[in-house]
Amino acid sequence: MTPAPRLDQRQNGMFMRFGLPFGLAQAGPIAYMDCEKEHDFAFLPGPFALTEERIRLPMTDTAPTASPMPAPGPTEPVVVPRPDPATSDARIDLLGLSKDELKAALADIGVAERERKMRAQQVWHWVHHRGVTDFAAMTNVAKEMRGLLARHFRISRPEVREALVSSDGTRKWLLRFSDGAEAECVFIPEDDRGTLCVSSQVGCTLNCRFCHTGTMRLVRNLTSAEILGQVMLARDALDEWTAPTADRRLTNIVMMGMGEPLYNFENVKKALETVMDENGIQLSRRRITLSTAGVVPMMARCGEEIGVNLAVSLHAVRDEIRDEIVPLNRKWKIAELLEACASYPGANNARRITFEYVMLKGVNDSDADARELVRLLRHHRIPAKVNLIPFNPWPGSAYECSDWTRIERFSEIVFSSGISAPVRTPRGRDIMAACGQLKSASERRRRTARG
Numbered sequence: 505m506t507p508a509p510r511l512d513q514r515q516n517g518m519f520m521r522f523g524l525p526f527g528l529a530q531a532g533p534i535a536y537m538d539c540e541k542e543h544d545f546a547f548l549p550g551p552f553a554l555t556e557e558r559i560r561l562p563m564t565d566t567a568p569t570a571s572p573m574p575a576p577g578p579t580e581p582v583v584v585p586r587p588d589p590a591t592s593d594a595r596i597d598l599l600g601l602s603k604d605e606l607k608a609a610l611a612d613i614g615v616a617e618r619e620r621k622m623r624a625q626q627v628w629h630w631v632h633h634r635g636v637t638d639f640a641a642m643t644n645v646a647k648e649m650r651g652l653l654a655r656h657f658r659i660s661r662p663e664v665r666e667a668l669v670s671s672d673g674t675r676k677w678l679l680r681f682s683d684g685a686e687a688e689c690v691f692i693p694e695d696d697r698g699t700l701c702v703s704s705q706v707g708c709t710l711n712c713r714f715c716h717t718g719t720m721r722l723v724r725n726l727t728s729a730e731i732l733g734q735v736m737l738a739r740d741a742l743d744e745w746t747a748p749t750a751d752r753r754l755t756n757i758v759m760m761g762m763g764e765p766l767y768n769f770e771n772v773k774k775a776l777e778t779v780m781d782e783n784g785i786q787l788s789r790r791r792i793t794l795s796t797a798g799v800v801p802m803m804a805r806c807g808e809e810i811g812v813n814l815a816v817s818l819h820a821v822r823d824e825i826r827d828e829i830v831p832l833n834r835k836w837k838i839a840e841l842l843e844a845c846a847s848y849p850g851a852n853n854a855r856r857i858t859f860e861y862v863m864l865k866g867v868n869d870s871d872a873d874a875r876e877l878v879r880l881l882r883h884h885r886i887p888a889k890v891n892l893i894p895f896n897p898w899p900g901s902a903y904e905c906s907d908w909t910r911i912e913r914f915s916e917i918v919f920s921s922g923i924s925a926p927v928r929t930p931r932g933r934d935i936m937a938a939c940g941q942l943k944s945a946s947e948r949r950r951r952t953a954r955g
């Protein structure tokens with residue numbers, strides 16, 4: 505198989521938005537979700553009105569045609585949340601507790617009712633706003649109380665098994681949780697923002713055919729503490745707990761790492777509530793994007809109860825193709841999915857829904873596909889932007905990346921209809937930041953070690 509050419513090796517021009525990553529899932533964490541900034545570009549009249557979103561992208565490509573893979577994949581959700589993983593430390597982890605749960609935990613260790621509310625506020629602030637992991641640092645809490653807290657509670661972080669930094673500044677962490685399960689998260693710095701791509705599950709049930717993560721079996725849902733822990737750990741690493749909000753480097757979060765976040769809704773919701781809380785991490789919901797492969801029944805709840813931006817892994821405009829490459833489509837077809845998008849709470853031209861579209865040679869990349877994409881988005885009246893993602897082949901994958909002339913043509917057709925359709929640049933390739941490769945690499949190493 506001919507690998508896709510490196511973007512920096514291409515010579516001739518095509519338009520592409522810069523600085524965006526290719527993700528943990530093959531479609532990638534995408535560091536672009538700043539609707540406050542981009543709303544002026546919605547449904548502009550033609551391609552030249554959108555040149556601010558574009559840079560010259562070099563291109564050449566001659567990848568051979570791939571055959572579609574006629575392989576089914578399970579699409580059933582993880583229905584029952586699993587219990588928290590066992591840990592050798594019997595103390596209760598305060599990370600990820602809601603405020604009410606924290607108050608109840610304080611009651612359980614004998615904190616008097618008259619001071620419980622105040623203590624809960626103090627501890628919550630130290631844990632989630634100041635990022636401390638040591639009760640001794642809680643200087644406005646009486647010394648005796650700090651001792652009591654330390655005897656009963658802990659404030660966790662995921663164990664970092666591997667921390668890598670790309671030549672382009674992308675950082676990737678392979679994290680290990682208390683039961684040995686592993687997941688990864690990636691930080692993608694850009695000039696005007698820094699985006700953390702967060703995982704919601706260990707592995708994934710959905711088996712999207714182009715996605716390396718989808719080849720891994722689902723181990724379990726991550727707990728709210730483990731989801732939140734990825735954000736806390738990144739902020740630790742970026743040393744920004746004391747930074748004023750305006751000087752933050754981690755400015756955006758995308759739930760686009762391993763797993764389908766809407767199959768772990770409650771834990772994702774709980775973690776993001778803390779991220780958004782004014783006494784927590786204080787990140788605006790407009791700077792958080794949740795990406796789904798199309799769990800239609802949960803989409804309205806996502807908008808109503810969490811209120812973050814929505815991204816949809818669309819990847820095809822015909823059911824027979826999407827059935828194959830996103831097997832979840834067999835459960836909820838494209839029309840149903842787009843209807844759910846059209847009624848997504850809070851979506852408008854200032855907060856457009858992002859459609860991710862991986863470019864697979866000979867599968868979903870024709871002019872007719874591009875025109876059908878435009879027709880569908882217009883038909884359903886969806887305030888939309890499209891991200892075109894060059895496919896990044898991996899060992900065993902059945903697909904190849906579309907030719908660059910094809911990607912350019914596809915982008916132009918969508919752009920010329922007035923819908924933003926930038927092509928995303930992979931980030932962090934030198935540290936295998938694409939598509940669950942780090943996790944896979946760690947699994948390979950373990951297998952090798954076992955002989």
Ligand code: SF4
Nearest residue numbers: 529708711712715718
């Ligand atoms: S839903 Fe799962 S299989 Fe599909 S792209 Fe996301 S991580 Fe990969």
